[in-house]
Amino acid sequence: MRPAAGHPARAAGRSLPGAGAMTLGYNTLVVLAGCALLGLAAGTVGAFALLRGRALVADAVGHAALPGVVLAAMIVATLGHDPRSLPPLLAGAALAGVLGVLAVQALARTRRIREDAAIAIVLSSFYAVGVALLSYVQTMPGAAQAGLTKFILGQAAAMRAEDALWAGAVATLALALCLLLFQRLRAACFDPDFARVQGMSAARTDLALLGLIVTVTVAGLQAVGLILIVALLVLPAATARLLTYRLPRLLLLSAVVGAASGAAGAAASAAAPDLPTGAAVVLAGAACFTLALLFSPDRGLVPEALRRARRRLAAAEEHFLRAAWEAQEAAGAGPGTAGDRWTPIAALAAARGWAEARAWRLARWLALRGLVALSERQVHLTPRGAAAARRAVRAHRAVEHHLLAIGAADTAGADRLADLVEHGLSPEAASRLLPEPSSLPASPHALGGKP
Amino acid sequence: MSADGGEAAARAGSPPPLEIRGLTVAYGERPVLWDVTWSAPPGLTGIVGPNGAGKSTLIKAALGLIPALSGTARFFGRSLEEVRNRVGYLPQRASVDWDFPATALDVVCMARYPRMRWWGRVPRAEREAARAALAEVGLADLAERQIGRLSGGQQQRVFLARALAQDADLYLMDEPFAAVDAATEQAIVAVLRRLAAAGRSVVAVHHDLSTVADYFAHVLLLNGRAIAAGPVRDAFTPEAIAAAYGGRLNLLEHASVHAAGRS
Incomplete structure (x- = not known):
């Protein structure tokens, strides 16, 4: 001083x-x-x-x-x-x-x-x-x-x-x-x-x-x-x-x-x-x-960005798992079951319309979380992954079914809309939307590559 | 055009809930209300008219919220100052900032301020009265919710609950049905009917011609001047509506009005 x-x-x-x-x-x-x-x-x-x-x-x-x-x-x-x-x-x-x-x-x-x-x-x-x-x-x-x-x-x-x-x-x-x-x-x-x-x-x-x-x-x-x-x-x-x-x-x-x-x-x-x-x-x-x-936990910009990013990631995870599940179905495992074939990541990327690099990043992330097994250039749902995938598929088809039943969209439109709103749909809500609550219905549209 | 309601109330021996004499209001040099003389009878009254007809202005001027060039408004035969505690108000929902830091209960408690000391906390009894008002509009579970996180219809019901918590004999409501969902509209209608059954009066600005006959016993057709007033059956005629709306009413609305008029 x-x-x-x-x-x-x-x-x-x-x-x-x-x-x-x-x-x-x-x-x-x-x-x-x-x-x-x-x-x-x-x-x-x-x-x-x-x-x-x-x-x-x-x-x-x-x-x-x-x-x-x-x-x-x-x-x-x-x-x-x-x-x-x-x-x-x-x-x-x-x-x-x-x-x-x-x-x-x-x-x-x-x-x-x-x-x-x-x-x-x-x-x-x-x-x-x-x-x-x-x-x-x-x-x-x-x-x-x-x-x-x-x-x-x-x-x-x-x-x-x-x-x-x-x-x-x-x-x-x-x-x-x-x-x-x-x-x-x-x-x-x-x-x-x-x-x-x-x-x-x-x-x-x-x-x-x-x-x-x-x-x-x-x-x-x-x-x-x-x-x-x-x-x-x-x-x-x-x-x-x-x-x-x-x-x-x-x-x-x-x-x-x-x-x-x-x-x-x-x-x-x-x-x-x-x-x-x-x-x-x-x-x-x-x-x-x-x-x-x-x-600020509630109104801060960073927590909000994190919340948005987490939601986006969760949606992408569900899309990936569903694509893996549907690839099994398309390969003849039949609806409601997950066969244990390996699926090429490139095929999943094509089904989602994703760049292959993005599909790879997700595959590695999901492998880290123990939801898929990764080998060569292919993935395989683990039992936990299959359960998560089944939930995602049910949610997707419940929304599709609902939209088609009320005549709000055609098959392709229902698929697109369901992609947006299915995340966060609880299994109970999905059951209410499905005609037979306990079973997994077949997809209303052909599975495989997106236009 | 001076109303039947006034006469009916006079026959019953008590002054009408609201009596307006020679009310003229202008914004700048543009007159909005011209020499309106009208009295609202007990019960449910709708004020109907095209956009810019001065419906909200009538209510605000009667409450002294905007200055009138001339004219008076008497409530139960007295000045507003004398009977403030008997008059309730439901403003337009868009008139406040819903991002304001307050819960639904906080907002409804504001109706009880005249009964409280002006310093200190809200006493338990007043808080309970506010909770009861929220329950009456079906929002008991949302009392602690921040008002910005309520839906538009729920916000409107918070305003209605606040008006109810005023425990008034006459309610002036500015567009209580504006932009609300069907469930809220039915909830509000139910509350209005309960109020009428309990001997309270409501004067509400309304914009949906097709429901006037369903919701209100009396009507004031307004377009700068009082075009017609009286029981819906007598005053809500196609001719009066045409006079109030001029050429502005389209054919489709006319059709629904005719249907409503016959029912």
């Missing part, structure tokens, strides 16, 4: 110089706790914001806050007080943020542009005003501009314990309100019209949600920064949404991911004071989201 002249908070945090790496300063601990609490609140409020389709509103609030922060600092400095004092800056940010949202709503209500465009226009305009004011402030004498730029990208390491306590208190307030309003928020998010018919004011609930978004955004300005605060609201909620369908569980998960992201960001900022906290927080959240998107 090097002494950082530009970061008084870190200097204060090292209350016991040389006490060793194991001892974290009081200040660092408070900042860490404050950021975790902030993430907790943002995760909870963000879940409702996401469900109500208000994620971009949070972005507008964040960007619109900049002119408020700068103006507040100017006013405080002009009055001769310490412009770094947090409460007036946060109040300015909140006011400007609310004004930004009102501007978005007013713009959208003119029906000249849609809400997404209104949000883009308002957030960039307000932000531009803020940037212009900021450059003006920097020409002013005095300390008005001191540390204002840290609100843009966030710098937890520059926070004093007092600042962290403020942020933590505001975040706790938002969290408590959110939990108290849980039922109302859920009703208004799912079906606002129904809530209104029941006498709940959806407008008032929306206003409460907006208030919560503004509160969390403002609380997070110093730690995360106004550009990236939207991510702390959206990423934990989006992550949790991938992991569960239950709202209470979703809120809990979202809060945990938010708290972890906030703490990770603060820790990174403490370790590397030049790293903007906002970036660290967002990267931690984005990592969680990416993991959930890829590996």
